[in-house]
Amino acid sequence: MATQHSRSAARLMMAPAVILLLGWMLVPLTMTLFFSFKKYLPMRGGDLGWVGFDNYIRFVTSSAFWPSVTATLVIVLGVLFITVVFGVLLAILLDQPMWGQGIVRILVIAPFFVMPTVSALVWKNMFMDPVNGLFAHLWQAFGLTPVEWLSQASLGSIVMIVSWQWLPFATLILLTAIQSLDSEQLEAAEMDGAPALSRFGYITLPHLSRAITIVVLIQTIFLLSIFAEIFVTTQGSFGTCTLTYLIYQRVLESQNIGLGSAGGIYAVILANIMAVFLMRIVGKNLDA
C-alpha cells in the first residue's frame, strides 16, 4: 500500500527520535561500563588504572550490599503488596453504584500528582515527626509514647509513604480494567446463586490478572529506582539505603566512580530482567 516514496519519508521522520534515544542509551551506558573496570577516584588521585572485575566483586562483598538488597526488596515487595491488594479492593468499591463517584475518584487519585519531594517532606514532618507530627498527637491522645517513625520503623514508614503515592496508580488502572468487565456475566453468576466471594474469585480476579501483572511490572521498574523519598527523609540511614541509593552514595557522595559504576551495571541488569517480562505483555497487546 505504501509507496517507496512514503517509506523513505517515514524513515526520515523516525530518524531524530531513534538517533537521540540510541545516543541517550549507548553513550552513558558505555561510559558506565568503561568506568566500572577502573579504579577511578576523582577527588583522590583520579584515574588509577584498570582493575578488571575488582569493582564488581567489591560492590557485592561490601558490608552495605546485602542490607541494601534487603531494603530494596522490603520496599518493592511491601509497596507492591499494599498497592495491589488495596488497589483491587478500592477499584471494586469505586465500581459500585454510589453518589459522587467522580469526586471520590478525584480524591483517591490526587496523591499521584504530588511531587515526590513534597509528599516525603509532608509525611516526614507533619505526620511522622515524633514531637509535632499528627501521629505523635494521636498516640499521645491515647496515652501512648509517640513513635520515632523514620528511625524506629524506618522501612515501614517509607513503604507507607511510597504506597500512598502509588495506590492511586494501581487503583486507577484496576478500575479501568474492572469497568471493561462484562457485567452480564456477573449478574448471571449471581442469579445462579454464586456467593460474592466466588464471583470475585472466579470472574473478577481472573479478568483483572492482566491488569495486575501490568501494575506489578510497571511499579517494580519505578520502585526499584525511588530516590527522592529516601533522599528527603532518612538519607539512607536506619537501614533504608536501597540499591539505588547505595549506588548514588558511591558515585556522588564518596566519589568512588568505579565502584558506583559496577553497582550501576548491576542495576541495569536487574531492570532489564524486569523489562523483558513487561515487554512481552506490551508486545502481545501490540499485535491484537
Added chain:
Amino acid sequence: MARSVTTQRKIINTAAAWGIGFLIFFPILWTILTSFKTEATAIADPPVFLAFDWTLENYEVVLERSNYARFLWNSVFIAGGSTLLGLIIAIPAAWSMAFVPSRRTKDILLWMLSTKMLPAVGVLYPIYLIFIKMGLLDSRIGLTVVLMLINLPIIVWMLYTYFREIPGEILEASRMDGATLKDEILYVLTPMAVPGIASTLLLNFILAWNEAFWTLNLTAAKAAPLTAFIASYSSPEGLFYAKLSAASTMAIAPILILGWFSQKQLVRGLTFGAVK
C-alpha cells in the same frame, strides 16, 4: 423491596467510598489547611482543623524570602520545554510508525520503551561528567534535554496509540481526491490528531514537573525547579510547618488541577497502551 435493598447498598457504598477517599486525600488537605495557619497553630496539640485564624502570611513570606518565582519559572521552563521539544521530535516518528508501518516498527517501539527502563542511577556519573564538560550543570537547557529524553519513549508511545485509532480509510479517500502527502498531514490528519496530542502534552508536563532524580542531582541554585526547592526545606533550619505547607501547596496545586483533567490519559500513557 429489591429497590430499597439497592438504595441501602448505595448508601453504604457511598459512605465507605467517601470515607476512604477522604482518608487518602487527607495529607493533601492537611497541607493546604496548615498553609493558612500561623506557625504556632500549625503544631498545636490537640491539632486544630478549621477553627483557626486563617492567614495568608505564610504565602507572603515564602514568596518574598525564597525567590519562589525563579523556582516556579524553572519548573515551568523545564517541564514545558521538555514536553514541547519531545512532541516536536515524537510527532513525526509516531506518525510514520502508525501510518507507514514496516516489519520493524514493533521492534523499534519496544526498543524505545526499553530505554525508559534504564535505571537513572546507572548512568548518573556519565551524565554528570558530560554536563560538567559541556558547562550544562545547573542549567535549564541541560535539564530540559535530559527530561525530554527520559520522557520521549512515553510521548512516542502515547501518540502512536492515538494515531493508530485514526481510520486509514480517510487517508485513502483523501489520496483518491488527489491530496499530496503535505495536504494529507496538514488538513486531514492534524485536526484528528489534536486531542491525542493534547493529552500527551498534559501527561508529560505532569511527569516532567514531578521528576525528582535528575532535577535534584543536576541542579544547584540557578536552575533548580520546585522539586529541588521543596527538598531544601528538609534541612533543620527550614522546619516551619506552615511555611513548608504554603510552599508545598503552591508547588502541587497547578499539577493537581491539570492532573484531574488527565485521569483517563494517565492510564493509557503509563501502561503504554496496554490498558485502555
